[in-house]
Amino acid sequence: MEIFNKLNGAFWSTQIWLPPNTTWADIAPGSRPDVVHANYKDLIWPIPLAAVVMLIRYTLERFWISPIGKSLGIRSSRPKKAANVPILETAYAKSTRLDNKWLAPLSKQTDMSERQIERWWRLRRAQDKPSTLVKFCENTWRCIYYLYSFIFGVIVLWDKPWFWDVKSCWYGYPHQSISNDIWWYYMISMSFYWSLTGTQFFDVKRKDFWQMFIHHMVTLLLMSLSWVCNLHRVGSLVLVVHDCADIFLEAAKLTKYANYQKLCDAIFAIFTVVWIVTRLGFYPRIIYSSSVEAPRILPMFPAYYIFNSLLLMLLVLHVIWTYMILKIVVDSLQKGLMSGDIRSSDSEDLTDSSENVRVANGSARSKNKANSGAPASGGSGAVQRKSNNANNHATESGGGAAPVAASQ
Numbered sequence: 001m002e003i004f005n006k007l008n009g010a011f012w013s014t015q016i017w018l019p020p021n022t023t024w025a026d027i028a029p030g031s032r033p034d035v036v037h038a039n040y041k042d043l044i045w046p047i048p049l050a051a052v053v054m055l056i057r058y059t060l061e062r063f064w065i066s067p068i069g070k071s072l073g074i075r076s077s078r079p080k081k082a083a084n085v086p087i088l089e090t091a092y093a094k095s096t097r098l099d100n101k102w103l104a105p106l107s108k109q110t111d112m113s114e115r116q117i118e119r120w121w122r123l124r125r126a127q128d129k130p131s132t133l134v135k136f137c138e139n140t141w142r143c144i145y146y147l148y149s150f151i152f153g154v155i156v157l158w159d160k161p162w163f164w165d166v167k168s169c170w171y172g173y174p175h176q177s178i179s180n181d182i183w184w185y186y187m188i189s190m191s192f193y194w195s196l197t198g199t200q201f202f203d204v205k206r207k208d209f210w211q212m213f214i215h216h217m218v219t220l221l222l223m224s225l226s227w228v229c230n231l232h233r234v235g236s237l238v239l240v241v242h243d244c245a246d247i248f249l250e251a252a253k254l255t256k257y258a259n260y261q262k263l264c265d266a267i268f269a270i271f272t273v274v275w276i277v278t279r280l281g282f283y284p285r286i287i288y289s290s291s292v293e294a295p296r297i298l299p300m301f302p303a304y305y306i307f308n309s310l311l312l313m314l315l316v317l318h319v320i321w322t323y324m325i326l327k328i329v330v331d332s333l334q335k336g337l338m339s340g341d342i343r344s345s346d347s348e349d350l351t352d353s354s355e356n357v358r359v360a361n362g363s364a365r366s367k368n369k370a371n372s373g374a375p376a377s378g379g380s381g382a383v384q385r386k387s388n389n390a391n392n393h394a395t396e397s398g399g400g401a402a403p404v405a406a407s408q
Helices: 002-011 040-044 046-071 086-094 100-110 114-128 132-157 180-199 209-228 232-257 261-297 302-335
Strands: 397-400
Touching: 040 046, 040 180, 040 209, 046 132, 046 180, 086 100, 086 114, 100 114, 132 180, 132 232, 180 209, 180 232, 209 232, 209 302, 232 261, 261 302
Parallel strands: none
Antiparallel strands: none
């Protein structure tokens, strides 16, 4: 216990997290009659609030979004099940992608032709994919949340001086009051990310499952640290800047599922413009203030460099994601429509940019026979996975956004 207390004291050292000559007691709730400091104990509230968010999501999807999707003719059924072939099931469990070098050995073990094995594999993969209606419901829910979050964020920040002058984020730091609306804005945003962390295990499974799980946890960690260190002003700005583009991203996805291709293309074009304006326009303004203006206003301390470095890393990621988005736009113009999902379960739908941007490339099949052994029901040898997809991640919200979000 003594070792734990020493480690805890070293981690929360005021020399790291607070400006010079400032202690945790100085920014504790009630330490000053004229300032309402953030209370670290409030960070427990987003967890039960996440349960409320999940209940709201379930209610909306079950009784409103799903019926709307069905009325639009969105398919809710899944393909027929593949025949039960134990040897193929064993191989499929090792890898969902069929490696051509296993075709000949599997054909001998199952008395099936290579063409039949390929058909079985395609059917088996389709069997694991969620229906279009499920994906429509998920993206509609996200679109609703991001729309609400952005509108609520603008309303909350409209009368705040730092919304119009970023330098105000640093005046008077760390003695900056938390108003009730900022409190709710932070708590609801964190509860959404907590809900994503839980529902991710039941939502549409994507190839970047663990990357996004880590992203959500890092986002929550950074939001929590910004709350504890009273950096809620710059944190609220980063949140509202990131929520804006995600609205159009999710809207483009759900219109694609509803087969409104022209509307999807138009919304994606708007998304591209909004993304560039917010992520490469407004966001760099925040970076400029935190990197140039802040050191002129307040004394520097280690936590400042930690948070600002993460903000700069996110800006670099924004540049990379912008390149990927523009590449998709160019490909779409050449093909005449939005093709591929920037972030789908199997590279087939339209994108989740704030969290990831992926260019879907079709994998070419060769029909050359290989002489290596196959993964039989008791056999050894791992099936190698080959992919031509370029993946990158943006958060949660994803996208997301966190006060100092890392790779989304």
